[in-house]
Amino acid sequence: MSTNKRYSERTLFWLCATVILFVGLGLRDPWPADEPRFMLVAKQMVESGNWLFPMRGDELYPDKPPVFMWIQALLYGLTGSVRIAFLLPSLVSGLIVLGLVRDLGRRLWSDASSSVWHVGAIASWLLLFAVMFTFQFKRAQIDPLITLWVTIGIWAFLRHYLERPSLALWCLAWAACGIGIITKGVGFLPLLVLPIAVWATRARWQSMAPSTRSPMRWLLGPVALVVPIALWLIPMATVAYGGNDPMFRAYADNILFKQTAGRYTNPWLHQQPWYYFIQVVLLQWLPVSLALPFVWRDWRTAWQQRDARILLPLLWVVLVVIFFSLSKGKREVYVLPALPMFCLAVAPFVQRMAAGKGLPRLVSGFNAVLIAFLLLGGAALAFGWMSPPNTLAGNAVPMGYVLLACGAAALGGSLLLRRLHRFAPLAATLSALWIGLSLFAYPLLNDDSSARGLMRDVAARIPADAELGLVAWKEQNLLMRHNRTRTFGFLRPPLAQWQDAAAWAQEQPSRRWLLSERKALPQCMQGAQADFMGVYNRRYWYLVPATHACAASAQEMRDVELDRTKGFEGAFE
Structure with a gap:
């Protein structure tokens, strides 16, 4: 193929990737559950100057290492915009991951590099349109960033073992593993490829690079892992264990032990059966997972031929899925780091499958179902043919029209591109879906999803110079605040927060107000003057002037005394 055609494909890919990932940037605020939490911590780092120990309101935040929040904080300091800073790490990470997959496929299958559709190009297109990839990389959780570090690590290991020792x-x-570990504990995942590579080298698998004869040189690898960890761990541990503050010691114990090995061996959240990730792979790795009924024969042939280019990334994906499956605590996003290498293991056989009948028919059927869902679901919401879900609240009708527009664009794009490539109609549908949701659903749902609407209404209800106390609050409430705001703990029992907030409000009753979630209101507030502010994030919020903020009864406080006596460490239970 000509150089111009290869250039055109590359240009088209990066244009599509940039548009699909970045469209909607600046049109929404952080949405719960995780996005407001991380951005609030990052914003407080910039405002307080305390970068070593993350804070959530007036409490330490011990659940995750600070690397992701550091990056968000740096971007917030540079841009001054929450809406830009909170999403940029994920979006940029997505482009880099796509580039690494593209580069690795091109290098390992260099004999096909003269074709427009070389293996790296196919793998990158597969990854871009994988539902889990696009969905997660357009969100501001830690997992896209950890996927970046993991992909850098596995990209470097595979080049070292399959291209040339380096x-x-x-x-x-x-x-990369070291940085990944202090981003999220599972950053070590690329190391799982090492036993596979050692086995493949000894078994003389095809495509394995000659092994090095200077093993002492490779001891520098573990040193490279330890250095970034030490840069964070030593200062943090010195302050935590060298001082007399039990809060910092509890923070260090929690993040070093409970949130790593403890969370894996004895999880207390998100418990799922052992086969949970099988359904995640089948459903959330669509449409790439549609190839599974057809590609397994090629993988079997690769096993018979001992082709390390296929088997190393594929077996590594299997080990990652098994690793997470062994823990009772499971979330679908845990296996996101394995998705890029899965696409790479499928990519060499896509053109063969595309020339057949089975996969194209399956892809066309999936595309038709997706378009029908958008059109029928959109019409049902727009014209009131179905009861809308509670999460849409009063936005069901306009959201229905958004889905109708996405469906119409998907149908038109599918018809227009059907002769370009057998899989191009599905790419058009997914592009229409992501672009339409980003441009129209983001602004439509933002006020309710981010709590911007709640905090704006509260600010309009109270004087501009008033102080606002938050009770049983969520991170989005503090992040979206307009007035001077005071919190009374985050993980403390709601009624204990209310008791301290009521006492604080009575100190200056003429200028202090309380915003409380319904579950925190004591019995004495039943029937008292409290303005109902609406339902946001499935919670009922009330605004209470200080003059009407009564204290909880002694009996109510005795009921929460056990929680209060747990103190800071108990807050992490």
Whole structure:
């Protein structure tokens, strides 16, 4: 194929990737559950200057290492915009991950590099349109960033073992694992490829690079892993264990032990059966997972031929899924780091499958179902043919028209591109879906989803110079605040928060107000003057002037005394 055609494909890919990922940037605020939490911590870092110990309101936040929040904080300091800073790490990470997959496929299958549709190009297109990839990388959770570090690590390891031994690549892979570990504990995942690579080298699998004869040089790899961890761990542990503040010691214990090995071996959240990730792969890795009934024969042939280019990334994906399956605590996003290598293992066989009948028919059927869902679901919401879900509240009708527009664009794009490539109609549908939701659903749902609407209404209800106390609050409430705001703990029992808030409000009753979630209101507030502010994020919010904020009864406080005596450590239970 001509150089111009390869250039055109590359240009088209990066244009599509940038538009699909970045469209909607600046049109919404952080949405719960995780996005407001991380951005609030990052914003407080900038405002307080305390970068070593993350804070959520007036409490330490011990659930995750600070790397992701550091990056958000740096971007917030540069841009001054929450709406820009909170999403940029994920969006930029997505482009880099796509580039690494594209590069690795091109390098490992260099004999096909003269074709427009070389393996790296196919793998990158597959990854871009995988539902889990696009959905997660358009959100501001830690997982897209950890996927970046994991992909850098596995990219460097595979190049080292399959292309040529390289001390620089070896150290880069270990360093990426180290940064990944202090981003989220599972950053070590690329190391799972090492036993597979050792086995493949000894078994003389095809495509394995010659092994190095200087093993002492490779000891630098573990050193590269330890260095970034030490840069964070040593200062944090010195302050936490070297001082007399039990809060910092509890923070260190929690993040070093409970949130790592403890969370894996004895999880207290998101418990799922052992087969949970099988259904995640089948459903959330669509449409790539549609190839599974057809590609397994090629994988079997690769196993018979001992083709390391296929088996190393594929077996690594299997180990990652098994690793997370062994823990009772499971979330679908845990296996996101394995998705790029899964696409790489499928990509070499896509053109063969596309030339047949089975996969194209399955892809066409999936595309038809998706378009029908958009059109029929949109019409049902727009014309009131069905009861809307509670999450849409009063936005059901306009959201219905958004889905109708997405469906119409998907149908038109599918018809227009059906002769370009057998899989192009599905790409058009998914593009229409992501672009339509980003441009129209983001602004439509933002006020309710982000709590911006609630905090704006509260600010309009109270004087501009008033102080607002938050009770049983969520991170989005503090992040979207307009007035001077005071909190009374986050993980403390709601009624205990109310008791301190009521006492604080009575100190200056003429200028202090309380915003409380319904579950925190004591019995004495039943029937008292409290303005109902609406339902946001499935919670009922009330605004109470200080003059009407009564204290909880002694009996009510005795009921929560056990929680109060747990103190800071009990807050992490």
